[in-house]
Amino acid sequence: MKFENTLGFAQKLDGQDPLRNYRNQFYFPKVDGKEVIYFTGNSLGLQPKRAQKFVDEVMTDWKELAVEGHFHSDKPWWDYHERLAAPLAKVVGAKTEEVSVMNTLTVNLHLLMVTFYRPTAKRYKIICEEKAFPSDQYMLQSQVRNHGLDPDDALVEVKKREGENFWRTEDVLQKINEVGDELALVLIGGVNYYNGQVFDMETITQAGKAVGANVGWDLAHGAGNIELKLHDWDADFAAWCSYKYMNSGPGNASGVFIHERHLNKKDIPRLEGWWGTKKETRFLMKPEFEPMANADAWQLSNPPVLSLAPYLASLEMFEEVGMEALIEKRDRIVGYLEFVLHEIDKETDKATFEIITPKDRGTQLSVFLHGQGKSLFDYLMKNGVITDWREPNVIRLAPAPFYCSYEDMYRFGQILKKGIQTV
Structure with a gap:
């Protein structure tokens, strides 16, 4: 045109x-x-008018039902988060069972690192992009130190070429092959916050898997913005916030993706909590953790329903539009x-x-x-x-x-x- x-x-x-x-x-x-002319949906999306209705529903149920709202409200609170999984799966290219909503973004990345960053004496290095978003840098550095490793040694940054403002896919692939069997994890922001570049996630994921590493993506600037096919790309995990392009409200809950091959495993390493155990036996207060068969197994606590309500309102629009x-x-x-x-x-x-x-x-x-x-x-x-x-x-x-x-x-x-x- x-x-x-x-x-x-x-x-x-x-x-x-x-x-x-x-x-x-x-x-x-x-x-x-x-x-105003609003150009900062990449930091905080505008408030959908229908969000108020969804929040008011929860407030009314709390007022009228109190604790009984967990089971007897129109949208019971104890499984409220499950309503978000199917529409979110369409947004990120996943199966419904591979998606859950919990905590906030950096918290979720830390939790996922417990599962997917398991360094050994030989394989311990992490590849990330140069000048990743500061929270990712702090998270990666602290995770490495928590394993007794030196960030200067364990963290490998892929840099932009001199005089260029973007990363070249071939440079990422070269770095993956260079680190080779020392590489434990690739974790990159799928859409760079500073220059807006979309990384070739499919190609990079395949390269990381080829050398035996786990591959994850921070999709803070990707979810609701670009086409994602996390399941088909074979990524191990991903996490994203919901308050940018997904318009859920300031500081709101994070979504996670965990590939189905990692699900329904009782012995997989992770931090565990009450809401990750099976719904059928959760209220029997059993001492033994029995993981949910889906990504909800990584949940720790009951869902923050007042936060999830505006997220659900926004996802309703994503369902309508596609x-x-x-x-x-x-x-x-x-x-x-x-x-x-x-x-x-x-x-x-x-x-x-x-x-x-x-x-x-x-x-x-x-x-x-x-x-x-x-x-x-x-x-x-x-x-x-x-x-x-x-x-x-x-x-x-x-x-x-x-x-x-x-x-x-x-x-x-x-x-x-x-x-x-x-x-």
Whole structure:
């Protein structure tokens, strides 16, 4: 499609958008009485209007039933989390039994490392990407130290090439083969938080498995954003947060994937708790742990129902729309945003935009601002564009397809142009 940087063209695209009515199903912050242009769904998705109803249901059941809500509410609390598994499995390309919801992301990564990072004297190294998200770095370092190992020796980072802003798949594969039979685990962020790059997860997973390592993925920026086929790719495990592209609310519960070959094993190493034991015997208070036959065996405690309620509300929308439709709009709206950026760049002489996100991308474009500092970011924020700043000079733009419009992209370009001319 040949794009045009005009209001009329943007409105035409919106008129053709089959998802356009979903915009009205979210609450937008306002600046000077006008809805903002919201580009930070990669940090915190907007609140779905239907989330309040799901939370109110739980609050009403708590008020009217108290403890009996565990078993006698319309959506009983004791198995509330099970309602999320089937729709989540479709989002991440898994079987329903391979998915569970519990805790938060880094907590879950730590729990999964207990199972999937079992270093030996020979095989103890972990491959990750250079400058992974800080929480992943801290988690990996502490896990390695907990095994009495030196992070400087055990952690192997795959670096970007000099002068490049992205990782090359061949460099990841080379590093996997180089570490070889010393490699215990590959754990990489499937979508990089800084530059928005989508890693070739299928190829990297196959390479890691070929040398005898376990392979896991941090999908904080992947779930609800890109096509995932975790079961078919043969990943051992994955975890993701739910508050970014999945719109479940700040700091909300994390999802996990554990491949079916690891399920229904009583002797597999893991940390265990009451809610991971069989439902049929859970309330017999038996001293012996009898694991659930699915990913719920990794649960420790009863589900945080008030947190899961807005997650379930959001997943209802994912069920209605489907990932295929979301990805189709994502590609078009990100492509239009990229076009608008280049057009504005041509029209100004004070700045040059360098889009550091490669073509292997999801919803996010990371834009390096040559010749402009944080004053431009501040101008955008004051003028109703909610975006994200990352040092040294990058703004991250994530037009989430559920609620961002093509007119947003055009309006952003005009505000950006004025900002460049003003600051």
